[in-house]
Amino acid sequence: MTTFSDLGLPAPILQALTAEGYETPTPIQAGAIPHVLAGRDLLGIAQTGTGKTAAFSLPILGRLMMSDARPKPRACRVLVLSPTRELASQIEANIIAYAKFLRFSTTLVFGGVPVGRQIRACAPGVDIVVATPGRLIDLLNQRALTLDEVGVFVLDEADRMLDLGFMRDIQKIVSLLPKKRQSLFFSATMPPAIAKLASNLLSNPVEVAVAPVSSTAERIRQSVIFCPTRDKQAMLHGLLADDTISRALVFTRTKHGADKVVKYLNASGFKADAIHGNKSQNARERALAAFKSGSSRLLVATDIAARGIDVDGVSHVINFDIPNISETYVHRIGRTARAGADGSAISLCGEDERSFLRDVERLIRQKVPVVEGKLGSVSAPTQAEVPYRDPRAVRGRPGQGGKPQAQGRPGQPGSGTGRHGAEGAPRPNAGPARPRDGAPAQNRPRDASRPAAQGTDRPRGDGRRAQQPR
DNA sequence: AAAAAAC
Incomplete structure (x- = not known):
């Protein structure tokens, strides 16, 4: 059976995985890690909940270990983009857990919290930035951060990031990345039209697709x-x-x-x-x-x-x-x-x-x-x-209405009957590499983990009003 | 007609 050490991950990362109690790589991890360690671009498609974050985070840490380079002031070596602040926060917490025995700096960059702390965190240079697009562009415009030294660029939930609402921001960010870089795109879904956009941003990518969408919900x-x-x-x-x-x-x-x-x-x-x-x-x-x-x-x-x-x-x-x-x-x-x-x-x-x-x-x-x-x-x-x-x-008269049901009718929701794939369905291996919540933060914007005292339900200072019933 | 993402 494949182990994390078979995949070529260095010892300090293996130690962190052991400390967290993870034993066996999931299929997306086994498929992606060697290619990422080898420096290839990658398009990773895997069903939800199968450890995609570790699939890119672990080998990225391995890549960082291959070089002694330190980031220059206001520069970063790895950029991870997420469509929501909460997901960005979770990704950073995971990376911190995997980097437990390493000395890499990470920081979160997202909106809705004061910008000062994020600017200060970027000032000396940072190894890994996990960001949402809006605030990142803000920091780039302010020259508080530069992407000149990014060696690895990750789009999590890549199909979401490349759809209409985000595309402009992503194009802007990509235009500021070095041409020579490693790009890693991950998602559980990838509509064909978006996959085409993605391929324009990837260079001779390996595709690792470990489960078809149809089995997502097994x-x-x-x-x-x-x-x-x-x-x-x-x-x-x-x-x-x-x-x-x-x-x-x-x-x-x-x-x-x-x-x-x-x-x-x-x-x-x-x-x-x-x-x-x-x-x-x-x-x-x-x-x-x-x-x-x-x-x-x-x-x-x-x-x-x-x-x-x-x-x-x-x-x-x-x-x-x-x-x-x-x-x-x-x-x-x-x-x-x-x-x-x-x-x-x-x-x-x-x-x-x-x-x-x-x-x-x-x-x-x-x-x-x-x-x-x-x-x-x-x-x-x-x-x-x-x-x-x-x-x-x-509804429907005989012969023309009443769409037939393709599957038997289960009992009331939650009754435990009518379950699909209960027996013999492939289960992910025990102990996929996912850290627990509450990993300690290093060099992260304090406001992200420790909310300000003020507790309004309205967005602050963005000019919008909370939605009113008409 | 929506959600998200900067101030």
Whole structure:
């Protein structure tokens, strides 16, 4: 069996892995590490929760060890980009854990926190910068940081980083990188159009794709409940009565929707927090920390939390809305069943979301089993306590309606029946290389790990107002 | 019609 030492990683990194209790590389790690150590460009595609961060972090540390060079003032040797601040923070914490026995400096660069500390952290030069695009460009414009010495450039969630909303920033950043560099792109999904963009930025890349998207959700019990939009809150209430839900992440399509759901849940006696981009960085970090620590078992999120975020023991992902971008579904449900655990993903599908569901099923190349939900007792004046029937089974005249179900109908969500791939499904090897939370920070902006005292729910000073109901 | 990401 392959071990981390077989992959050519140097001793101090192996020691850190041992200290963290990791034994066996996951397939993406085994596939990527030797190529990255050899200096190749790489496109890495692997299902969620299989240790992609370690797949690039470990060999990057190995690369850094090959040279005695120190970064010049305001320069960095490795640049890692992430689509959200929380993911950037998590990546940096992982790198710090892997670099436990090494003396490399790392720093976080992202918005929503004071810039001064980040500028000071960059001033002497830093080995590894983990950043989101906006603040990075800010620092580059201020000449607080230069990319002239970047030897390794990483795009995590690469397809997200290369889509329309981020493309301009990425182009700007790439234009400031040395031509001669190593580039590593990672994601669980890679739509063909984006893969083409990616290939323009990579030089003769190795492609390591260890699991097709279709098997992404093998250990996740997926189900969909057809539910009129107006009954969704009551349906969620009904779902939460299930006490096998130890920790649930509820996704909504909009920030306003997330706030509404939290309000409803709190009024119904459930403690829940929201996390989305209209919250202050302080409130975002508090909500995530409360969810991670278990002091709050429900987190209601926009797609800010869809990608990469690693929380142990998320038993359920609930899609309050079906995402309109199908790839997003794969990332959302990947927040459960991480690192060999299992989990459930339940999606509420309103009348107007059927086409989104069809898109998702086409992407994952499977039908999502339909279950009947039971409405909770609150705010369902007309249909309280009435099980909601699948309209596909009810509607349509014989011969032309009623799309057949491709898979058997599992029991109620969380009942443990109707599970796919429970036996004989490939499981990641035991002990994938993922560090625990709370790794000590070195040279990181203090504000990122220690929120400012002020606790508003509004963004600070960006001119936007919190969203108001109309 | 959305989310994220700088101030």
